[in-house]
Amino acid sequence: xxxxxxxxxxxxxRLEARSRVTTNQVAPFAVTVLILFAFALDPDSDVLERATAxxxxxxxxxxxxxxxxxxxxxESVDGNRDALRLSxxxxxxIFLGKACAVxxxxxxxxxxxxxxxxxxxxxxxxxxxxxGATCLAATAGxxxxxxxxxxLAAGLRVRDTLLPLLLFPVVAPVLIGGTRAFEAxxxxxxxxxxxxxxxxxxxxxxxxxxxxxxxxPILEES
Amino acid sequence: MELAVHLRxxxxxxxxxxxxxxxxxxxxxxxxxxxxxxxxxxKTTLLRACAGLVPVVRGVAVVLGxxxxxxxxxxxxxxxxxxxxxxxxxxxxxxxNVRFWSxxxxxxxxxxxxxxxxxxxxxxLADVVVARLSAGQRxxxxxxxxxARRPELWLLDEPHAGLDQAGRDVVDTLVRDxxxxxxxxxxxxxxxxxxxxxxxxxxxxxxxxIPSGGTTPPVLASGSPVYGPRxxxxxxxxxxxxxxxPGEVVGVP
Numbered sequence: 393x394x395x396x397x398x399x400x401x402x403x404x405x406r407l408e409a410r411s412r413v414t415t416n417q418v419a420p421f422a423v424t425v426l427i428l429f430a431f432a433l434d435p436d437s438d439v440l441e442r443a444t445a446x447x448x449x450x451x452x453x454x455x456x457x458x459x460x461x462x463x464x465x466x467e468s469v470d471g472n473r474d475a476l477r478l479s480x481x482x483x484x485x486i487f488l489g490k491a492c493a494v495x496x497x498x499x500x501x502x503x504x505x506x507x508x509x510x511x512x513x514x515x516x517x518x519x520x521x522x523x524g525a526t527c528l529a530a531t532a533g534x535x536x537x538x539x540x541x542x543x544l545a546a547g548l549r550v551r552d553t554l555l556p557l558l559l560f561p562v563v564a565p566v567l568i569g570g571t572r573a574f575e576a577x578x579x580x581x582x583x584x585x586x587x588x589x590x591x592x593x594x595x596x597x598x599x600x601x602x603x604x605x606x607x608x609p610i611l612e613e614s
Numbered sequence: 615m616e617l618a619v620h621l622r623x624x625x626x627x628x629x630x631x632x633x634x635x636x637x638x639x640x641x642x643x644x645x646x647x648x649x650x651x652x653x654x655x656x657k658t659t660l661l662r663a664c665a666g667l668v669p670v671v672r673g674v675a676v677v678l679g680x681x682x683x684x685x686x687x688x689x690x691x692x693x694x695x696x697x698x699x700x701x702x703x704x705x706x707x708x709x710x711n712v713r714f715w716s717x718x719x720x721x722x723x724x725x726x727x728x729x730x731x732x733x734x735x736x737x738x739l740a741d742v743v744v745a746r747l748s749a750g751q752r753x754x755x756x757x758x759x760x761x762a763r764r765p766e767l768w769l770l771d772e773p774h775a776g777l778d779q780a781g782r783d784v785v786d787t788l789v790r791d792x793x794x795x796x797x798x799x800x801x802x803x804x805x806x807x808x809x810x811x812x813x814x815x816x817x818x819x820x821x822x823x824i825p826s827g828g829t830t831p832p833v834l835a836s837g838s839p840v841y842g843p844r845x846x847x848x849x850x851x852x853x854x855x856x857x858x859x860p861g862e863v864v865g866v867p
Contacts, residue, residue, distance in 0.1 A: 396718075402713050403706070410743065411705040471699025474667055478701075479718035480691030 396485025399494065404463060404493030413462050414497045419504045422455040426508045444515045445574035449530070449567050451505050452498065457556055459497045460538040463490055464546035473546065476611070483608030491603065495535035502527050519577030522585045526573040527556055529592035533566050536599035543610050565595050616679055618643045618767055618798035619664055623673035626663045633659035635822035636673065646789060648813035650806060656822040657802035658697070661769040664800065665695045678767055691719055694765030696773055700756040704745040708735050708755045711744060717758040717764035729762035730755075733784060749776045754784075761788060768792055768799040774808060786812055 429447045433440045440447075445484055467473050476486060506523075509515045517523060538559060545555040569588040576585030619641035626634040641647050649657050652853050655679050662668040664677050666686030675682040677689045694703075702711045708730065711775060716726040733754040753776040760768075768789065774782045788798050789812055803809040810816060817824055 399714070403703075403710075406710060407703060407705050410707075418662055466703055466705070469704070471697060471701050472703065474695075474697075474699070475701035476664060477667060477716065478690045478693065478695060479715065480687070480720070481718050 393482045393485040393488070395490035396481045400481065400486050400489025401492040401496075402470075403490075404466075404490060407466060408459065408493070408497060412439060414459060414500065416475050418455050418458045418462075418497070419501060421458060422451050422501050422505050423508050425451040426452055426505065426512055430490060430512050434540070440513050441515070444513045445578060446567075446571045447506055447513070448574060449570040451508075452502060452530075452534070452570075453560065453563065453567060455501050455505075456494075456498055456534050456538060457559065459494055459501070460542045460559070461552060462556060463494050463539070464542040468546050473611075483611055484604040486611070487603045487607035488544075488600075491532075491535040491539040491600070495531050495541060498531045498534060499527070502531065515578060517578070517607050518580045519585070522573060522577040522589070525589050526570055526585065529589050529596055530566050530570040532596035533592055533599055534563055536596055536603050537563050537566075540599060540603045540606065540610070543607060569595070615641070617641060617676070618645070618678060619800070620676040621664075621670075621674065624663065624670045624675045625672040626659055626668045626670050628659065628668070629785050633668070633850060634663060634670075637819070637822070637824050639817065639824055641798055641800065642800050644793055645815065646793050646801065646813045648806075648809045648816040649800055649802040649819055649830055650804075650809075650816055651819040655819045657819055658771050659822070660819060661695065661697070661771050661800060661802055664767065665693045665769050666690045667695070689767075692766045693769060694760040694763055694767070695769045695771075696757060696760050697769075697771045700752050701759060702744045702746075702752065702755055705743060707743055708747070708751075708758070709740040712740075712759045712762050715759040719763040721762055721764055725764060726758075726762040729758040731786065732761070733758040734780075749780060750778055753777055754781060757785065757788070761792075766797055768797055770799065770801045770803075772803055772805075773839055774803065774805050777806060782808065 409495060426447065428453070429443075430440060433443060467476060506517065510517060541558045541562065545558060569592045573585035573588040573592070576583070578587070617640050619638050619639060621639040624634055624637045624639075625632055635656075637656070637660060639660075649660060651657050659668055663670055663675065663682070666682050666689045670682050671688070680686075680688045680691050682689060687814070701715070705715075706714070709726070712730055712735075713726040716722070716729070727736070730740055735751075735754055735758055739751070744755060747755065757773070770785075770789070773785050773789075777785065784815055786808070789801070794798055800811075801809050801813060
């Protein structure tokens with residue numbers, strides 16, 4: 393299973409390295425979202441400062457949607473989905489590999505967005521340990537849930553519009569937990585943030601376990 | 615002798631439509647069988663069903679010793695399907711694609727490189743991104759990715775489509791070599807002259823059925839080789855097909 397995961401993750405990251413969709417399209421989109429938020433909320437008021445954590449995670453969610461759609465679009469063209477089924481790769485390995493590749497791209501996006509909120513919103517990144525742990529746990533949850541719902545939608549003609557409808561309600565706990573943990577870190581009260589990190593870890597564990605078990609049947613049926 | 619493909623009254627649905635409406639087909643190991651029929655007859659669905667990609671919902675379907683209705687996944691890894699889709703990632707190079715699919719199936723990098731060389735894809739062409747290839751080159755890359763897996767059952771849907779004369783000759787050589795090495799080959803094609811020259815037997819499918827001839831084994835005069843390329847000996851099977859009709863069986867000349 394882990395050999396298959398390594399193989400699939402390597403393939404997806406090589407695809408990304410050659411196409412540069414994340415660096416040339418998704419990351420600029422994420423920064424654009426941050427800039428639009430800054431335009432919408434008066435930068436001179438303290439609204440932007442108070443909303444920084446939430447805006448960061450909303451930007452991450454919107455950007456992750458593009459990364460996820462890209463991850464499954466490449467499997468939907470030219471029969472590659474059938475090729476995956478024919479390959480004999482363990483479905484759990486495919487799930488873990490794709491989730492890891494998505495997670496790696498999300499980490500890059502979060503670094504870009506972190507720099508963005510410092511520069512654009514004048515945020516002070518206090519509590520680096522809590523911030524890092526929050527990002528890792530939230531990213532794992534987003535990648536696991538996104539990969540699961542991504543393959544579910546990938547077999548449908550309406551996948552581009554269906555995926556956000558399926559995914560966003562499900563990942564609401566990531567938005568809430570990530571925002572609360574970031575608020576604690578940015579407010580210099582990290583002790584209040586760790587329970588939210590725990591919630592994010594539980595979310596990630598549940599969706600990873602569910603994905604390992606369910607990815608195969610979904611790949612077959614969808 | 616265990617058959618490579620054994621179908622009895624096999625039914626597969628595409629939606630609610632019975633794309634295979636009771637197919638009977640036996641194919642022996644090492645045999646090359648041409649599946650012919652008009653558009654929409656069920657040729658592609660038959661190949662995909664044999665690959666375990668389209669479920670057989672009724673009847674008997676045993677491929678490479680495994681019941682497709684129970685453990686299709688065990689069959690898939692041992693099957694090579696060349697279909698209308700190329701099974702290639704546009705943003706990866708030819709070498710990336712062939713090596714990925716070969717490793718996914720447990721084959722080695724050497725297998726992948728050898729497959730690319732046989733299709734004339736070695737050297738600089740191996741490092742070209744698939745999106746920049748011509749249709750014929752993509753087809754060659756797709757074939758290379760398939761043969762790198764060293765499949766035991768080759769399922770070829772219009773294998774000559776999009777290829778130049780040299781490419782078509784390479785495909786024919788690959789098929790003959792594979793059969794000689796023990797692989798079983800099902801070919802669906804509209805290029806009947808070329809495909810008939812390749813195949814040891816022709817089966818006609820119409821309306822999703824192969825009424826009877828699919829189960830009739832190849833014909834041969836006593837003592838002559840049955841499956842030309844492999845030199846398998848006559849098993850005593852007899853010809854019972856009527857040329858031109860569904861289920862037609864044509865022996866090796």
